[in-house]
Amino acid sequence: MDKKNLDESGVPSVIRVGSRSSELAMIQTRTIISALSALYPTINFEVITMKTIGDKILDKALPKIGQTNLFTKELEIALAANQIDMITHSLKDLPTTLPPNMQISVIYKRDNPTDALVLHPKHKGLRIDTLPKGSIIGTSSLRRIAFLKRNYPDLIFQDIRGNLNTRLRKLDEGDGDITYDAIVLATAGLIRMGWQSRLSHELDTTVCMYAVGQGALAVETRSDDDVINKLLSPLNDPDTVVCCTAERALLHSLGGGCSVPVGTCSSIDPDNHTLCIDGAVLSLDGKDIVKDIVTFVLPSSYRELGFSELSGIVTKVGYDLAEKLHEQGAGPVLAKAKEYIEAV
Incomplete structure (x- = not known):
């Protein structure tokens, strides 16, 4: 944090917040900013958006891209260059090893961490255990595929990429030659988007354990930015x-x-x-x-x-x-x- 932006009490006039540009990412960023604004009403929060590798490469399954920081790298480069002061993340997207001089300063109150099944409208009223044999389930998560294959070996799993809006469209309209019968998404993401009506049912953790950090938001900062880190502390x-x-x-x-x-x-x-x-x-x-x-x-x-x-x-x-x-x-x-x- 540039000391020139601090007022007499040591509070900055502007905080630059880095975020991915998707609708869900922006909803999550606004959640953090709203909590901060309630604590610090005099601070102006400037949101700077960008697309990450994971947002740009949509023709490959995530594990095949070969990087762990698929949804963070560009934002972290901007943070290191002092172009932004903090980054909002879905915690499950944040690698467990961060770049030098960077830290997690906030882990915000967790929402529902489970996964959810979203059915094609033609299957309304069914559940994952009542779908017809050979039904095609869209997900790019190896974790979800492994758990669901273990419990429902008669289902077929097909990679599906894109933000939540794109994946729902692919479910409803198809994706080229692929017709999905259902997709699996994070329950928290669906709820944050206001799409509860599309949530067919949550997957019990005895069937599909969730991803590390799923449902929680995090804020990443520079380790040596004492001003920002102190201001963020109450959000934990x-x-x-x-x-x-x-x-x-x-x-x-x-x-x-x-x-x-x-x-x-x-x-x-x-x-x-x-x-x-x-x-x-x-x-x-x-x-x-x-x-x-x-x-x-x-x-x-x-x-x-x-x-x-x-x-x-x-x-x-x-x-x-x-x-x-x-x-x-x-x-x-x-x-x-x-x-x-x-x-x-």
Whole structure:
């Protein structure tokens, strides 16, 4: 943050917010800005949008593009160059290893983290377990494909790319020679877009565990920007910070990303402030699965702790879960998945 933009109390007059340009990304960015504006009504927030690699390359499945920062790279370049002051993200799009001098400063209160089935209108009233044999399900997520193949082997899974608007259009109108019977999307995204009427039903986590960080928003900043980082601190939601930090530590320790099928599910028992986190690694066809669970009793005062303190406490929980999965054979399953992806 340029010190010239600070008023006498040390508050900036303008904060430049980087965002992807899609409708959903802008809705999420406005959510963060609205929360900040309520705290700092004198600050003017300037939104700077851009398209990322993942937004531009739409003719390949995400794992085949071969990068982990598909939806963040261009924004992070702008952040490093001091062209913007902060970036709003869907946390699940943010790699577990960030560029030098960058950090997550906010993990905002999580919305529904589950996945949802969106049916073609001709299948109204059906569920994923009642769809006809051979129905075509659109999704680009290897995690979703692996879990759903495991539970519904008679369904066919077809890659589908584009923002939410594009994917819904492809579902309703078809995509060239492909006719989709349903698509799978994040429940939170559908709700943020106001498309609850298209949500056929949520997928239970016993059927499809969700992605690390799914349903949560995050803000990325420069590590040395003390002014911005201090202003953002009140936006952190302690429960979401705990769950998502543990999930990200799990993924980081496994060496996973969008290129391998890793699912998770986490919660905090409000009565005894115990964190419970499940993790699973699957083969691409869903036939092999390694899963386990870890619990950890949080300090009774954990909601009063800052972001760094909370992260320091629960990062080891994610690492411990990853170690348990490795002990059960997660390594070979992950390696086989990565070898296949690199070969195609």
